Amino acid sequence: MASKEHNQERSNCIMRMPAMQDLSVCDKETIHEPELIQPFGALLAMEMPGLRVARASDNLEPFLGIAAADAIGRSLRDLIGDEPFSRLTDALRNGELHSVSPMLMTPPAGDHVCHMYYNSTGTMLIAEFEAEQEESSTRSPDPGLLGDLPFKAIHECRSHEALARLLAREMRRVTGFDRVIVYRFDEDWHGIVIAEDRNERYTHSFLGHHFPASDIPVPARKLFSLNRLRMIPDVAYTPVPVLPHGEAGKAGSHARLDMTYCMLRNVAPVHLEYLSNMDVRASLTISIMCGDQLWGMVTCHNGTAAPIPLHARQHCKVLGEVASYAVASIARNEQMHKGELRRSELRKVQDIFGDSADFPEAIRSASAPMLSAIDAEALIIKLDGQLFELGSTVPPAVHELVRGILEKELRGGLAYSRNMSALDAGLASAARSASGALYCPLGERGNYLLALRGEVVEARNWAGNPYKPVDLPASGRLHPRKSFELWQESVRGYSKRWDNVDLDAAKELRRLLLERNEQIARKAFEGAWQQERDRSSDILEAMGEGFLLVDRDFTILRINAEGLRLTGKGAGDIVGRKLWEVWPNAYESFSGQAYRRAMQERISLSIEKDVGDGHQGPLWIHIRIYPSSDGLALFFSDITQRKNMEAALRSINDTLEERVAERTEELKRAHEQLLQSQKMEALGQLTGGIAHDFNNLLSSIVSSHDMLRLRLEQGNVRELERYVGTASRATERAANLTQRLLSFARKQDLRAAPLDINGLVENLRELIEQAVGSGIRVEIVTEAPVWTTLCDAHQLENALLNLTINARDAMSQGGTLSVTTRNVPRDQLAGMTLAQLAPGDYVCVSVSDTGTGMPPEVVERAFDPFFTTKPPGKGTGLGLSMIYGFAQQSGGAIGIDTREGQGTTVHLYLPRHGGDEDMRSRSY
Numbered sequence: 001m002a003s004k005e006h007n008q009e010r011s012n013c014i015m016r017m018p019a020m021q022d023l024s025v026c027d028k029e030t031i032h033e034p035e036l037i038q039p040f041g042a043l044l045a046m047e048m049p050g051l052r053v054a055r056a057s058d059n060l061e062p063f064l065g066i067a068a069a070d071a072i073g074r075s076l077r078d079l080i081g082d083e084p085f086s087r088l089t090d091a092l093r094n095g096e097l098h099s100v101s102p103m104l105m106t107p108p109a110g111d112h113v114c115h116m117y118y119n120s121t122g123t124m125l126i127a128e129f130e131a132e133q134e135e136s137s138t139r140s141p142d143p144g145l146l147g148d149l150p151f152k153a154i155h156e157c158r159s160h161e162a163l164a165r166l167l168a169r170e171m172r173r174v175t176g177f178d179r180v181i182v183y184r185f186d187e188d189w190h191g192i193v194i195a196e197d198r199n200e201r202y203t204h205s206f207l208g209h210h211f212p213a214s215d216i217p218v219p220a221r222k223l224f225s226l227n228r229l230r231m232i233p234d235v236a237y238t239p240v241p242v243l244p245h246g247e248a249g250k251a252g253s254h255a256r257l258d259m260t261y262c263m264l265r266n267v268a269p270v271h272l273e274y275l276s277n278m279d280v281r282a283s284l285t286i287s288i289m290c291g292d293q294l295w296g297m298v299t300c301h302n303g304t305a306a307p308i309p310l311h312a313r314q315h316c317k318v319l320g321e322v323a324s325y326a327v328a329s330i331a332r333n334e335q336m337h338k339g340e341l342r343r344s345e346l347r348k349v350q351d352i353f354g355d356s357a358d359f360p361e362a363i364r365s366a367s368a369p370m371l372s373a374i375d376a377e378a379l380i381i382k383l384d385g386q387l388f389e390l391g392s393t394v395p396p397a398v399h400e401l402v403r404g405i406l407e408k409e410l411r412g413g414l415a416y417s418r419n420m421s422a423l424d425a426g427l428a429s430a431a432r433s434a435s436g437a438l439y440c441p442l443g444e445r446g447n448y449l450l451a452l453r454g455e456v457v458e459a460r461n462w463a464g465n466p467y468k469p470v471d472l473p474a475s476g477r478l479h480p481r482k483s484f485e486l487w488q489e490s491v492r493g494y495s496k497r498w499d500n501v502d503l504d505a506a507k508e509l510r511r512l513l514l515e516r517n518e519q520i521a522r523k524a525f526e527g528a529w530q531q532e533r534d535r536s537s538d539i540l541e542a543m544g545e546g547f548l549l550v551d552r553d554f555t556i557l558r559i560n561a562e563g564l565r566l567t568g569k570g571a572g573d574i575v576g577r578k579l580w581e582v583w584p585n586a587y588e589s590f591s592g593q594a595y596r597r598a599m600q601e602r603i604s605l606s607i608e609k610d611v612g613d614g615h616q617g618p619l620w621i622h623i624r625i626y627p628s629s630d631g632l633a634l635f636f637s638d639i640t641q642r643k644n645m646e647a648a649l650r651s652i653n654d655t656l657e658e659r660v661a662e663r664t665e666e667l668k669r670a671h672e673q674l675l676q677s678q679k680m681e682a683l684g685q686l687t688g689g690i691a692h693d694f695n696n697l698l699s700s701i702v703s704s705h706d707m708l709r710l711r712l713e714q715g716n717v718r719e720l721e722r723y724v725g726t727a728s729r730a731t732e733r734a735a736n737l738t739q740r741l742l743s744f745a746r747k748q749d750l751r752a753a754p755l756d757i758n759g760l761v762e763n764l765r766e767l768i769e770q771a772v773g774s775g776i777r778v779e780i781v782t783e784a785p786v787w788t789t790l791c792d793a794h795q796l797e798n799a800l801l802n803l804t805i806n807a808r809d810a811m812s813q814g815g816t817l818s819v820t821t822r823n824v825p826r827d828q829l830a831g832m833t834l835a836q837l838a839p840g841d842y843v844c845v846s847v848s849d850t851g852t853g854m855p856p857e858v859v860e861r862a863f864d865p866f867f868t869t870k871p872p873g874k875g876t877g878l879g880l881s882m883i884y885g886f887a888q889q890s891g892g893a894i895g896i897d898t899r900e901g902q903g904t905t906v907h908l909y910l911p912r913h914g915g916d917e918d919m920r921s922r923s924y
Contacts, residue, residue: 298320
């Protein structure tokens with residue numbers, strides 16, 4: 001125990017609140033130990049409805065005269081006698097499952113009177129027995145209460161503190177205990193002592209002290225809301241087991257008893273240790289409720305063991321029930337009084353709003369009553385783009401941060417907190433002006449109401465240090481604190497609590513603001529609507545189109561000046577009359593049917609009608625029909641001129657077809673002449689080229705033939721072989737020229753067969769290297785594996801050699817020639833623009849050079865026959881055209897990629913050949 005001076009020093013020390021203890025540790029601590037009871041009574045448990053004993057406490061014999069083991073399995077009637085058993089069964093039939101007063105009885109095997117209490121849980125009836133105390137043995141079976149209950153005094157209490165003081169005095173008088181304290185719970189379930197009555201046994205006062213929520217954790221509070229009177233006659237008792245011992249969840253064993261409502265329920269060791277640390281030997285505790293919520297406790301302490309008489313317990317229990325009603329009544333009255341004061345302030349706000357036409361000025365004028373209504377020190381209102389800051393000054397950055405935080409916490413249209421720094425540590429420095437905040441959106445356009453409360457520094461007195469370290473030894477049990485000396489702390493960062501009156505006032509203020517804002521907006525809208533209506537009326541009168549308005553009964557409500565002109569009638573002849581009265585023939589006409597359909601089906605229609613009288617010719621009117629909730633709006637205009645123009649246009653169109661046919665025939669003849677001219681020009685170019693090449697070839701043949709004849713006449717046979725060779729080579733060139741022409745015409749006889757292109761390219765490597773010479777580097781790049789294709793191998797070799805020679809001629813200064821092969825699946829054809837290339841899989845052979853490249857105008861004519869950029873005698877101009885014909889005849893295509901000065905690549909695409917199955921899968 002600390003010295004007196006040290007205790008005084010501790011009591012005067014003001015401390016800042018440290019980190020809170022983890023109360024979940026306390027919540028896991030047991031409230032009572034099952035299968036055990038306090039020894040001042042005995043217990044039986046029976047299965048209903050047979051009421052045979054299933055469980056019995058091991059101390060049964062001193063109370064009922066029979067051992068626990070002998071009682072198990074027997075009927076309760078055998079143990080308590082016929083008359084008590086009959087009274088018990090009557091009570092059960094009447095639904096009295098939780099006894100208020102015990103039943104006085106003498107057991108058949110016992111030698112003294114007992115009180116029997118009973119309660120039910122599930123299918124189990126639990127009976128508890130307590131020996132009749134000697135001082136009350138002469139009392140009647142219903143001992144009643146100890147004196148009159150102070151109903152009048154309770155009724156006259158106007159505050160919870162006054163009621164608590166009355167309870168403390170009365171319960172100490174009834175129990176005779178050394179100390180009675182009354183404490184209530186706050187929103188954090190900490191208890192604060194609001195009344196105390198004690199004698200000289202306890203010199204230390206707890207009045208005004210707080211007890212932490214960990215003293216009565218969540219499971220205990222739930223239990224105390226159900227069983228509202230608990231007692232411990234002697235803290236230093238030895239628990240008595242209930243036989244047989246039950247283990248929940250194990251097959252063949254008894255389930256553990258639910259002892260929620262049992263008077264004898266064994267108290268957990270942690271609570272017994274707690275009482276011992278407070279120098280308490282006996283205790284009686286009564287729960288005080290406010291509605292269905294635990295409001296507080298009345299705790300009676302005694303320094304020595306003390307059996308609590310039945311009449312004292314009954315008196316305290318009834319007193320607790322009456323006090324619970326009084327607590328709810330006082331709370332209700334306090335809330336009503338507080339609410340009335342707030343409503344009075346809100347009426348002032350409403351009057352200011354109603355008397356002022358300038359709403360922003362009204363908000364500023366109503367600053368004081370609005371702040372009082374919500375009990376706030378600052379109020380920020382944002383309404384239709386205007387920001388009003390009322391009351392104490394708060395930096396804009398602070399209230400914007402507060403608003404942003406609470407906007408995420410909205411529940412039921414409101415969000416509030418009394419400790420904003422707990423939501424955002426950045427607000428700790430603004431605690432003096434914004435510890436508490438209440439946020440309320442005003443509609444859905446970014447408008448809001450924000451009320452702020454400043455910090456209220458609370459010097460809190462604790463009964464001992466509540467932030468004691470958690471002591472969990474090897475046993476795993478939490479040990480309570482040992483000292484209850486005054487321990488003070490300064491609680492900062494909190495504002496006053498927001499209660500239901502504050503929330504209701506905020507909601508009402510929101511309603512007043514929105515209602516008045518809506519009234520002003522409605523008034524402005526009505527004014528604008530009237531202006532718009534007047535403006536619309538002026539527009540209708542000035543418009544160059546007729547306008548007619550009818551209601552749902554087809555009564556004409558309005559017609560404009562243009563409408564009167566078109567109808568040829570006066571306003572008095574039309575307005576106020578039925579449509580069918582003004583125009584009798586309209587009802588059965590096409591226009592009348594359209595009016596009724598538009599009215600019934602609520603659809604817009606448009607019709608054209610000839611309303612001419614026959615004397616001045618047709619008069620065509622275009623009528624547009626629009627339905628509304630009140631009837632129909634008709635817009636009509638004179639379209640006679642348009643109709644006349646359409647008739648004239650139809651007359652012109654009748655002769656237009658003949659003239660178009662004649663012109664088409666003339667264009668057809670001119671086109672045929674142009675095609676014929678183009679054919680002759682192409683044929684001339686073709687025959688000229690063929691004649692030129694064949695003339696050169698024939699010249700070689702003829703000259704060789706003449707030289708042969710001359711040498712034969714001279715008898716000189718030494719040079720005959722040279723002239724024969726020259727003639728043969730010319731003849732072979734002529735044959736090749738003919739073959740190229742056939743290839744270009746796509747009429748060559750191709751010997752198509754499945755072909756491995758990679759193998760063909762590899763076989764041509766040496767020939768290609770010889771053809772291009774040593775000044776050009778040759779690269780062969782083949783993809784493995786490459787698909788099989790179906791084509792003429794000899795023609796493909798000629799094509800590749802031809803492309804190789806072209807590449808060599810483009811690289812007069814040397815370079816690199818590349819021949820590559822690759823597969824081209826059908827999904828890669830999407831970005832290609834090769835003409836006449838059907839969808840499918842292809843094999844591509846590409847010949848690339850790093851030569852001079854080709855300009856666009858050369859690329860456009862590259863496949864034209866006899867077109868060549870080589871000098872005379874260097875080529876016929878049929879090479880690429882032959883390759884083009886070979887590719888087309890093989891079902892493929894050819895393409896060129898080239899840039900001047902950077903080289904050329906020619907791509908030859910040949911279709912994939914996969915046998916019969918592959919051919920069936922190809923789509924052409």
